[in-house]
């Protein structure tokens with residue numbers, strides 16, 4: 001049986017827009033701001049004997065892995081999940097993610113109750129404000145639900161556990177034997193080897209061991225590049241004093257190419273900040289001591305780009321000190337030559353096609369792949385059917401992320417050409433010559449009024465058409481533009 005991504009995605013109600021679909025979901029049951037979800041751990045899964053045989057195995061209990069496991073379990077398939085971390089009981093933290101129509105549609109495959117729960121805890125995101133040197137230079141209407149990554153995980157985990165799927169926490173994959181279809185995991189101080197009779201699903205994130213094993217032992221080709229910036233995170237409580245209109249919790253603020261500020265579902269604000277190498281202020285992002293000098297230096301850096309947030313949200317030094325305690329993080333944008341490196345292994349989510357946070361598609365693309373894979377395997381399809389349905393879009397997601405990277409971390413000529421292209425396309429849109437852009441159909445409000453979710457391959461094709469002449473023209477104009485304005489650098 002061969003599936004196409006179109007077939008799988010279009011199983012959602014055909015003639016309804018996403019907004020219509022969402023409107024049918026039961027009313028909000030909790031207010032945004034409800035904070036942590038508490039989930040008591042069920043009785044632990046019975047420990048596995050060394051050399052035991054399993055059917056489908058999902059490696060990694062992130063959003064992608066849990067959705068795959070849920071769809072398989074709902075279809076009555078035997079599935080076992082392994083996760084290297086401990087099972088939490090209070091789920092809130094990590095970092096905020098925005099679920100857009102792609103992610104929401106993927107989740108709706110597991111039943112509308114999950115969407116209703118998301119609506120009840122999420123903070124709607126209505127716009128993205130692009131700021132440059134303290135000025136809002138653009139404000140784009142968007143459609144999305146801001147929740148913490150761990151909240152998304154908790155909602156899925158609850159469903160997976162309710163179906164009795166065995167989840168083995170604190171089991172870390174260390175090896176895959178390609179010939180014997182065997183995996184080796186570390187638990188506590190010991191290691192166990194297990195046979196996989198069905199499929200091994202690699203949803204083990206950006207640094208995926210499943211992917212690395214396939215690269216080393218199964219000829220998988222992986223193209224990988226860094227996000228282009230190392231980020232730090234600082235949080236602030238929601239101020240008790242009223243905030244000015246420029247500080248609006250339903251807007252996500254992009255601070256030029258340096259980071260973003262947003263409000264979490266519980267009201268907390270955060271700023272993710274990442275200066276690129278070569279930026280004269282980059283040292284502050286690498287400093288780990290909250291000394292008065294470093295705090296003062298951070299204040300000076302923020303004054304250049306985020307003064308309004310400094311004045312109203314990240315107000316005192318105690319708050320800013322948190323920046324230096326936060327762990328610096330970065331990651332990779334990557335693509336694989338195929339999502340089915342062998343006839344029994346499938347890769348999905350960040351393991352397969354990680355983008356960067358500034359692309360805004362990480363959790364959404366992960367959930368979409370998981371929903372396609374889960375649906376195919378649930379109908380007795382193969383990992384090759386999945387690759388046939390999804391490879392082209394995984395490749396396109398990489399193109400999409402790479403273009404975003406050139407906007408955020410590209411050189412001045414790339415930034416200038418992108419800005420020029422966006423400005424002209426924006427004008428053409430106003431005149432009705434262009435219906436929408438890649439951003440409109442992903443995080444823009446238009447995405448919610450379409451009768452379907454656009455595939456990444458379609459989006460990149462659309463973007464190619466729009467950039468064909470404009471981007472090279474922008475690059476040609478760069479020397480003149482840069483001399484006149486110099487804002488792209």
Ligand SMILES: Cc1cc2nc3c(=O)[nH]c(=O)nc-3n(C[C@H](O)[C@H](O)[C@H](O)COP(=O)(O)OP(=O)(O)OC[C@H]3O[C@@H](n4cnc5c(N)ncnc54)[C@H](O)[C@@H]3O)c2cc1C
Nearest residue numbers: 060062063064084098173204205349350357360361362363
């Ligand atoms: C700061 C930040 C902001 C972000 N913002 C957004 C956003 O606004 N919008 C968006 O769409 N996305 C965003 N993302 C990306 C999004 O969080 C990820 O794309 C998403 O979590 C991917 O889900 P996943 O299930 O594929 O992988 P993950 O969430 O990474 O889960 C992988 C799981 O596998 C486990 N694991 C790893 N190795 C092993 C092993 N060897 N053995 C067993 N288990 C293992 C891990 O512990 C983890 O639980 C952001 C990411 C970051 C870091």
